[in-house]
Amino acid sequence: MVVWRTWRSCWRWRRCAKASCARSRPASSRVRARPLWQPYYDLLKLLGKEDLESGESPLMQRFAVYLSLATVLTTACLIPLGAPVPLNAGGDAILLIYLLTLSGVCTLLAGLAAGSTYSLLGISREMMAMIALEPLFAVAIVVGAVHTQTFRLDTVLNGAVYAGDGFPWSGVLLLLIMLLSFQAFVQRVPFDTAEAETELMEGPLIEYSGPKLALFKYAQMARLVVHSALFVNLFLPWGNALAFPLGWLWFWVKVFALVLVVTVVAATHARYRIDQALRYYAGLLAVAMGALVLASFGL
Amino acid sequence: MLRKLCQKMFGRSLWVYHANSGGCNGCDIEVLNVLTPYYDAERFGIKLVGSPRHADVMLCQGPAMRSTAKALQRAYEAMPAPKLVFAIGSCACGEASGTTCTASWARSRS
Numbered sequence: 001m002v003v004w005r006t007w008r009s010c011w012r013w014r015r016c017a018k019a020s021c022a023r024s025r026p027a028s029s030r031v032r033a034r035p036l037w038q039p040y041y042d043l044l045k046l047l048g049k050e051d052l053e054s055g056e057s058p059l060m061q062r063f064a065v066y067l068s069l070a071t072v073l074t075t076a077c078l079i080p081l082g083a084p085v086p087l088n089a090g091g092d093a094i095l096l097i098y099l100l101t102l103s104g105v106c107t108l109l110a111g112l113a114a115g116s117t118y119s120l121l122g123i124s125r126e127m128m129a130m131i132a133l134e135p136l137f138a139v140a141i142v143v144g145a146v147h148t149q150t151f152r153l154d155t156v157l158n159g160a161v162y163a164g165d166g167f168p169w170s171g172v173l174l175l176l177i178m179l180l181s182f183q184a185f186v187q188r189v190p191f192d193t194a195e196a197e198t199e200l201m202e203g204p205l206i207e208y209s210g211p212k213l214a215l216f217k218y219a220q221m222a223r224l225v226v227h228s229a230l231f232v233n234l235f236l237p238w239g240n241a242l243a244f245p246l247g248w249l250w251f252w253v254k255v256f257a258l259v260l261v262v263t264v265v266a267a268t269h270a271r272y273r274i275d276q277a278l279r280y281y282a283g284l285l286a287v288a289m290g291a292l293v294l295a296s297f298g299l
Numbered sequence: 300m301l302r303k304l305c306q307k308m309f310g311r312s313l314w315v316y317h318a319n320s321g322g323c324n325g326c327d328i329e330v331l332n333v334l335t336p337y338y339d340a341e342r343f344g345i346k347l348v349g350s351p352r353h354a355d356v357m358l359c360q361g362p363a364m365r366s367t368a369k370a371l372q373r374a375y376e377a378m379p380a381p382k383l384v385f386a387i388g389s390c391a392c393g394e395a396s397g398t399t400c401t402a403s404w405a406r407s408r409s
Contacts, residue, residue, distance in 0.1 A: 034342040038312065041344055045312045045355070048305025050380030052352060201349030209352040209379040 039221065046214035055207040056115030064113055065212045068106035069219045075099045076226045079157055080233055082240070082251035092151040097138045103223060104130045107194065110216070111204030122203020125274050126194035129184065132281035136181050139288045140174045140234055143295040147171075157230070159237030170295040175235045177284050177291070182231060182262065184281065186224045189266035193274045228258040309355065309381055312344035316354030316378070320371050322361025326388035330358060351377040362390045 035041070055061050077087040078096055104126065111123035144160030145151050147170075161171035184191035195203045205216055232254045233240075239250045272280070319327060333340050334347055348354050351374045363371055375384065386392045 034339075035311075035344075038344055041308045041312045042314075044305050044308040048302060048309065048381070049355075052377070052379050054352065054377070197349060202353070205353075206350045207352055213353060 039217075043214045043218055046217070047211050049210035051210040051212055054209070055113060057113045060113035061110065061208070061212065064106055064110035065208070065215050068103065068110065069215050069222075071099055071103045071106060072219050072222045072226055075103070075230070076222070078153060079226070079230050080154070080240075081229050082248040085154070088154060091153065093141045093145050093153055093156045094151060096153060097141055100137055101130070101134050103219075104134065106219075107204050110208070114204065114207035116207050118200045118206045119204045122194045122196075122200045122206075125200075126204065128274065128278060129191070129194060129281065132278060132285055133181065133184055135285060136177060136288050137185065137230075139292050140178060143170050143174060143292060144234065146292075146295045147298075157233040158240070159233075159235070161234060166299070169299045170291040171235075173287065173291040173294070177288050178231060178235060181281070181284050182227075182258075183265055184277070186227050186262060187220065188224070188262050190269040190272050191277050192271060193277055196271055198271075224259060224262065225255065228255045228262070231258060306381075312346075313355050313383075314346050314348045314353055315356045315358055316348055316351045316374070317358050317360075318371060318374055319360045320363050320367035322388065322390055326360040326391075330360070330387065351375075352379065354378050355381065356383045356385055359384060359386045359391045360388055 053061075074087075075096070078085065078091055078099070107126050108123045108130075111119040111126070140161060141156060144156040144163070147163040147168075148155050148160045150156070161174055162168040163171075178185075183189070187195065194200075195205065200206070205213060208216060229251075232251065236254055240247055242250060317327075317330060332338065334345075351357070355378075357375060357378060359371065361367075375382075
């Protein structure tokens, strides 16, 4: 039945398009499809624009922008992205936790340096979200470290959350928590309270123009992919150790599936109010602490 | 080469800042209609932004009166360099038959 209806509607649409059934939509809408590369067009355009250097402290603003991008790129060099890690011996799990927190701190710095009312409101929301959210990824990494008794990144980022004796209760619990909070972690729509476009006009980014805005936007896009890769490494490690092209391909298939899920949820949901979001984070944090206790008992 | 590419992309991604300086909201409704999925202006990269710092185009609607012209001028100065101003509707274009609208924004810029 479903197949028949889909086929019938496809057929109708084709017939309609052939007969240039222009009354249902304006004729121009058939001219060009929505380009897949639009975010890159936007970035390139922003790079070519003037940088107004408005805001309270232009020097600090510049620093915040570069720090934000540098943090994401350093994280990308620390975690396995389907290939040998460039900075493998350069840091341990604690450095990774610091870097994850630093990417939020960059947003705070950016908003503070801009100094507009909207950006201050945005960073106060960002700070509240950070206090509730940052421990979640930290708990996941620490649980992995507790199970394997090491802070080495190559061990922890290889599904170590499931490494306990018997059924990995803490690992499964954390997988659920991270699935529910991942959207908030990459600051996408139901939880983008800090940059709420329609209320705060992008909050901390309101004073940024041209290349600086481009770098911030790029850092956000990169953060989505890098954090998805981190999620895949921590919780979905199966098949990563295959021979070179297969393992690499399978890893990126998983990462892009996660990115797709995040994007679809972002496109189909409305934003939560800050108090609703905080209540949600608090519940997740309580369960995460429970998982940590379970992990300390070796479960 | 990068600079040329950036300039070329300007037309493919116009971010629009919507400034109404005392119009009757008739043009607002038209503009918002164009941004809905029916006409779908987003497929040309045209997007509504809230801050003039992010904008490439200022959509001016309504007459630029003495009290609002200054605010419009400030919003215009807050936009980064390659920038355009579109005057929408007869009030902003100065074509209205009344007398209040003749010294409007578009006319005063030209």
